[in-house]
Amino acid sequence: MNSIKLNFINKSQDENNSNIVIFQQNVAESFGELAIAWKVIKNCGRLDNHPFVYPLQFEVCASDSYGNYTPQLTAYDGQAFEMVKDHSGDVLMVSPTPATSPNEVEVRNNLTKGAINANIYKDGKLLAAKTNLAPAQKAVFEFHPRIYIGVVSQIEEGDVMNSAIISQINTEISLYGLSSADIVMTGGGPGKTSSPFQFHLENINA
Amino acid sequence: MTNVASIKTWYSGNWKSSNRKKPPYNGIKIQGTPTYDQDNKFLSAKVSFFDYTYDPDGLQSDIDELTPEQGWTAIPMPPYSPPSPSDPPNQESFTINGHVELVSQPSGMYLRIRLHFGIMAHEELGFIMKFDQTKKTP
Numbered sequence: 001m002n003s004i005k006l007n008f009i010n011k012s013q014d015e016n017n018s019n020i021v022i023f024q025q026n027v028a029e030s031f032g033e034l035a036i037a038w039k040v041i042k043n044c045g046r047l048d049n050h051p052f053v054y055p056l057q058f059e060v061c062a063s064d065s066y067g068n069y070t071p072q073l074t075a076y077d078g079q080a081f082e083m084v085k086d087h088s089g090d091v092l093m094v095s096p097t098p099a100t101s102p103n104e105v106e107v108r109n110n111l112t113k114g115a116i117n118a119n120i121y122k123d124g125k126l127l128a129a130k131t132n133l134a135p136a137q138k139a140v141f142e143f144h145p146r147i148y149i150g151v152v153s154q155i156e157e158g159d160v161m162n163s164a165i166i167s168q169i170n171t172e173i174s175l176y177g178l179s180s181a182d183i184v185m186t187g188g189g190p191g192k193t194s195s196p197f198q199f200h201l202e203n204i205n206a
Numbered sequence: 207m208t209n210v211a212s213i214k215t216w217y218s219g220n221w222k223s224s225n226r227k228k229p230p231y232n233g234i235k236i237q238g239t240p241t242y243d244q245d246n247k248f249l250s251a252k253v254s255f256f257d258y259t260y261d262p263d264g265l266q267s268d269i270d271e272l273t274p275e276q277g278w279t280a281i282p283m284p285p286y287s288p289p290s291p292s293d294p295p296n297q298e299s300f301t302i303n304g305h306v307e308l309v310s311q312p313s314g315m316y317l318r319i320r321l322h323f324g325i326m327a328h329e330e331l332g333f334i335m336k337f338d339q340t341k342k343t344p
Contacts, residue, residue: 025219146219146332167326172219174332177316181332201331204318206311 003055003123005180010044012197013189017043018151020185021169023161026128028104028142035148035161038127049182052123054147054175059121060107064090065114072121080106080138083116090114101142108138126158145175149183151197171199177206209246211341214238216334218323225262232258234302234323238335240315241271246341248315249273253306255281259324260299267300274315278305281321301325315339 008020020041041050059072062083070092073081080095090111099106107118107130117131118139130139150169155161173183181204187197218233225231235256241249250271256264267284284300304321314336322329 144219148219170326171329171331174319174330174334177311177313177333177336199329199331200320204309204333206309206313206316206333206336 001056001179003053004175004178006052006054007180007182007203008041008044008050008052009182009184009202010046010048010050012046012185012187013194014046014151014197015188015190016153017045018188018197019153019155020044020149021152021155021161022147022149023169024122024127024143024147026141027144028101028140029130034163035166036126036128037152037155037157037159037161038122038125038147040155040157055123058105058127058141059124060092060105061119061121062090062092062107062109063117063119064111065116066090072124075105075120077105077142078102080108082108082110084110085112090116099140104140104142106138106140107133109133109135111135147173147175149173149199151185151188173199173201178204180205209242209244209341211240211242211337214335214337218328218330220324220328225258230259230325231262232264233328234258235264236317236319236334238317238337240337240341242341246343248337248339248341251308251315251317251337253317255302257300257302257323259301265300267302269306272306272308272317274308274310276307278307278320280305301327303327304330309333310339 021037022039023035025035044050058075060075061070061072063069080099082095083092109116115132119129120127120141148169149171182202184200184202187195216236221233237254239252243249250273253269253272255267258264265284267282302323306319309316309318316333317335318333
């Protein structure tokens, strides 16, 4: 199994054309780590559905202090990558030394000078980033098999989510063992009859 | 005659390796212990819920025998114990509210949850652990 098939279904009474945001948190980093809006579902009207996949692999890329971005390289848990200077310039390559933990992906700055930014993607969308890594420093990425989902206005994919936004998002879906599932949103609605948005899993398959 | 296998443990997403200094002291922990018959076929699981929201030592409630046939089963409150004068009753401090079920799938017997817990009624959904349908013997 290379990916998990998810299908968002809007069964809410929402009349505000709300955006649905999905993100993960990098558990390898300590306090203060900011999350990034990985997927934002927009204009998904009542009874519409929005299928998407959650690949098990990642892609990583780095950017250097000159504003150059490396190609995205496919990454799996336990792999490490290093930014080095070769005859062509700064390049990102798989490191012969794996990550410290088999559950983590590392991006190391092995340049002699200049900071880099390390970005990690899933399904081509930015999932997390670590900025201003000085030479000899590394970014460590680890994600538990769980996603956070909630209703947020005015957010775009790739946006950094501050703690105020994150605190509004209260639903966590375990992806452990899943091969496919429907994520059904209910609630919402106008006026006094409005109820909080709720999420449910249906048609769940391991 | 029945036999049990090793305990599996799941932690909520807000779990910290060490407790905080004030509520919420920590998240929740769920442990599952499968039981097998004499032919090593899965029978049931004991499921234990530990809530550290208001109690740094954790408040525990148990479902002693959860079977696939039961479907969604309510998570029980912990047994009542008289509080000390300075503490709230333990049942008021137990914040886990929801249901669990065992789902038989070709790849195993999965424990599924839909529950809320904590000060902000954090919600958790999905499979959290898998038991072998047939106990592996050494």
